Amino acid sequence: MSQRFGMKSYMKGAALLTVAALIVKVLSAIYRVPFQNLVGDEGFYIYQQVYPVISIFVVWTSSGFAVAISKMLADNDCIADTVERQKRRNTIIRVVFRYLTILSLLFFAILFGGAEIIARWMGDVQLAPLIRTGSLVVLVMPALAIMKGGFQSRGIMEPIAYAQVLEQTIRVAVILIGTFIIMTTTKSLYDAGKMAVIGTVIGEVTALLLLAYIFYKRFGLRNNQHLHQVKSISIIKEVTWLSLSVSMSGLLLLGYQLVDSFTIYTSLIDNGMAPTLAKETKGIYDRGQPLVQLGVVIASSLSLAIVPLVAHLSKKQEGRSAIPFIQLTYKASILFGWSASLGLMLVMPYINEMLFKTNTLSEVLIVYVFQIVPLSIILTFTAILQGYGKLKKPALFLIIGFLLKIILNVRLIGWLGVLGAAVANDIGLLVTAFLLIVYLKGLTGIQFASGDFYKKVGVASLSMAAVVLVWLQIASAFLSHLMSSRLMAVVAGLTAVFFGAFAMLTIIAKKRVLVEKEWYLLPFGRRMAVYQLWLNSKK
Structure with missing residues (x-):
């Protein structure tokens, strides 16, 4: 391999990505606080309604495909023949880039052309311009995914970390400065939400430019004329399965948020709540999202680094196995995830008022942040199973939890209000986490703790x-x-x-x-x- 994987490189990569992820999550939480303070709960609702619709495509392409590409290239680097290895690497990159370009254009057409339909399904047609604006971001995803995957497959985490921090910094700056200007002039909440979406687009473009610059400096312009004679369909099939599996774990929180975007506001309206109050209630419920993101930062960082590591160690016939990594990752996920969740639950009324002006619906947020525990397990266990090449069962478990979330949202919101949505989060994620634990334990036969x-x-x-x-x-x-x-x-x-x-x-x-x-x-x-x-x- 171009860079030998081992305990040292694994933990170095995990540490670097943890620092970057911590900075990104802190910035994400920080900007949501002044943003909510500027626009109020109704304005926060507007942004959070559109955010998962845009991000779900972005994360699948730039993160899901990036990890999938890194695993495919890491597996390819095990080929002994140097010429054969390089030919196949060139082929993988070219085929995946073309495939991603087609997908991105398709997603762009769906979001841009179907913005009004999507907004109508959410019960708020005024969200359509925000969705159209956000659709622009998917156009930069093919190049971004290829470069991230290429760097990560070589164990070169620095450019990814720098790009993540720069992207979030630019995004936060555009959102806060733009929102402040709008709220001191037109005071339009929907324009403020649109500005937040524009910040996401500009941030992603900036990250792409930085990665392209670093890639050119490190590797220059390479001649990739020599390609391996492999059917494109086999590469497309593999990268699709891998990216979907990776994305389904990384997108889980976004997927649950997407369900909330389509069900909470409309359900509250159907049950007799006034539109303005329903928007504010959904906005208060969404306060829990940045807190959960902070709570799972360690688990998400470890999961990024463990995929290529387990993929490599699981193929070794002798030497250090992946078992110690799995046990340590599990214990760290439980320890940090539970500590973060319990700590937030204990101080929630104070944190709620400190960050968001009021302690309204603190009991809902207490239930909401419990999901940090199962999420930490899900993120790390799906990453471990991806490293072993086990994709179908984890995907099935994630789908089961997701379907359970949809069913419970429909059933419980009318009965419990937004508390029902928080309960649905916890139950869906706990079921998925339990199934993953049972499956991995049966697969490896080890005691996690x-x-x-x-x-x-x-x-x-x-x-x-x-x-x-x-x-x-x-x-x-x-x-x-x-x-x-x-x-x-x-x-x-x-x-x-x-x-x-x-x-x-x-x-x-x-x-x-x-x-x-x-x-x-x-x-x-x-x-x-x-x-x-x-x-x-x-x-």
């Missing part, structure tokens, strides 16, 4: 809950007479997060939930390993 691991995580969780709840009672009683409600939420919420995280990490370190060697292998784990050694060395 011992019973002692869960007991220790439980003790740490109870300790964190006790610290947070007691502190919030004290802080609320003391600060309520000294400052405004929102300022109190800021002070109480942030301090509770700090004390809760400290308690959780200290118990985890004291109980040695992960051994020091495992911490050293995780992104940002070196300091935790040092803290754990120091804590357990004290007499």
Whole structure:
């Protein structure tokens, strides 16, 4: 292979992508807060209605196909004959690029030409111009996917990380500056939503230009005249199955959001809620999305790096196997996913008011953010199974959960309001996560974690809950007479997060939930390993 995969390269890649993903997720959460503060819950509803419609195509092409291409090229790099390997690589890239170009033009036609129909299905025809504007972004996806996949197949993660950060930075700048100008002039909420979509388009174009520049600097213009005599249909079939499998895990959250876009507003209207209140209620419900995105950042970063690694190690007859990676990735996903979810649930009323002005529907958001736990498992397990070449069963499990989400949304929203949609999220994702755990356990025959691991995580969780709840009672009683409600939420919420995280990490370190060697292998784990050694060395 052009770059040898191993524990060091895996964790280096995971660390780099984790940094990039963390920056991107933080920026994503940050821009949604002032954006919501500028446009209110109704304006937030407008943007979040259109966001999954556009993003679902973008992620499938630029992310799903990128990972699929990286796996195909990584498998191809195992071919011993250098000439044969290069010919086949050239063929894969050329065929996939042409195929992606056709798909992108098709998606563009559907979104641009069918914008009014899609908006009508959502119950709000004023969304059509936003959908048309967003359709432009799919045109840059073929080149973006090819370059991302090419870099990742070689284990070169830096350009991908830089492009992700630049894309999100430009996007956030355009959205916030443009929205501020609109809200201080025309005050049109739909124009503000359109500006947010324009920011996405500009950000993606910028990422493409950066990757193209880095690719040219590293590799120059290569002559790809020598092609391998392989039927295009076999490459198209393989990349389609791979990209759909990869996309279905990465697109899961977007897919659930898409269901919400088509069902929540219309269901609330059908059940007698006034249109303006229904828009505001959906906007409040959507506050949970950036919180969930932050909660799954570690799992999504690990899943990006583990696909080519497992693909390589699963083919080795001797030496280190993929089993230790799988066990560590599972334990890290459970640990970080559960900690993030529990922490958010405990401080939700304060975080809700701190970020979004009011603590309205905090009970709905508490239920909503629980999905971080099953999502963390789903992201990592689908990535592991993709590395093993197992695509059909994970796809089936994801479809089962998705269909369950649709059915429960239709049934529960009329009964419970937006709380029903949050419950549907949790149930659909939990079913998918459970099926994936059972399947991977049967496939590998390994124990992902011992019973002692869960007991220790439980003790740490109870300790964190006790610290947070007691502190919030004290802080609320003391600060309520000294400052405004929102300022109190800021002070109480942030301090509770700090004390809760400290308690959780200290118990985890004291109980040695992960051994020091495992911490050293995780992104940002070196300091935790040092803290754990120091804590357990004290007499």
